[in-house]
Amino acid sequence: MQNKAIIFGNGPSLLDVDFKLLKNKKDVLTLACNRADILMKRVGFYPSHYFCFSTNIKDKLWKNSALYMTENLDTKCFLPKSCESFVTESENVSFVKNIYEHHRHSPIPENLFEHDFYDKTIKSYSATVPMLQFCFSENIKKIGIVGQDGYTQDRGDNHFDTSYGYE
Numbered sequence: 001m002q003n004k005a006i007i008f009g010n011g012p013s014l015l016d017v018d019f020k021l022l023k024n025k026k027d028v029l030t031l032a033c034n035r036a037d038i039l040m041k042r043v044g045f046y047p048s049h050y051f052c053f054s055t056n057i058k059d060k061l062w063k064n065s066a067l068y069m070t071e072n073l074d075t076k077c078f079l080p081k082s083c084e085s086f087v088t089e090s091e092n093v094s095f096v097k098n099i100y101e102h103h104r105h106s107p108i109p110e111n112l113f114e115h116d117f118y119d120k121t122i123k124s125y126s127a128t129v130p131m132l133q134f135c136f137s138e139n140i141k142k143i144g145i146v147g148q149d150g151y152t153q154d155r156g157d158n159h160f161d162t163s164y165g166y167e
Helices: 012-016 038-045 060-071 081-085 127-139
Strands: 003-007 027-035 049-051 076-080 093-096 099-104 121-124 140-144
Touching: 003 121, 003 127, 027 127, 038 060, 049 127, 060 076, 076 081, 121 127, 127 140
Parallel strands: 003 027, 003 140, 027 049, 049 076, 076 093, 099 121
Antiparallel strands: none
16 A cells, blocks of 8 residues: 655646656555646656536536546546546546535634545545545555645746646
């Protein structure tokens, strides 16, 4: 069982990651989300886990991102049940039914991470929240986070690529 994970947000600092260092690391789970495929194609890396619970999944570009990530059978993908209409059922794809939407501008509940990821997936604040919840449910002891920097003034970017959309 792995007890280490790296969560990849979608911020500009992802451009500073040397993904070659992670390619053969079997003792570290790697978790990415949303439009991660844009960068993954460029660097030749697939994460061990992929998550996309964004309402933007209705957009064609976002659908294509999810489809691309599900094509790698070594990447375990978690998608909302609504994606069943365009994602082929596969061993590496789990359609999540019980997603709890916590509004990002409301107070943070004290028990935000007490729910097991598989029973009640929490979509709250940022795309990294379900990935953190997954790690806690899997009893991961060491969690690193990169790319959770959001907008940076010096780069003028909110995401790692300008084609990401929804700035």
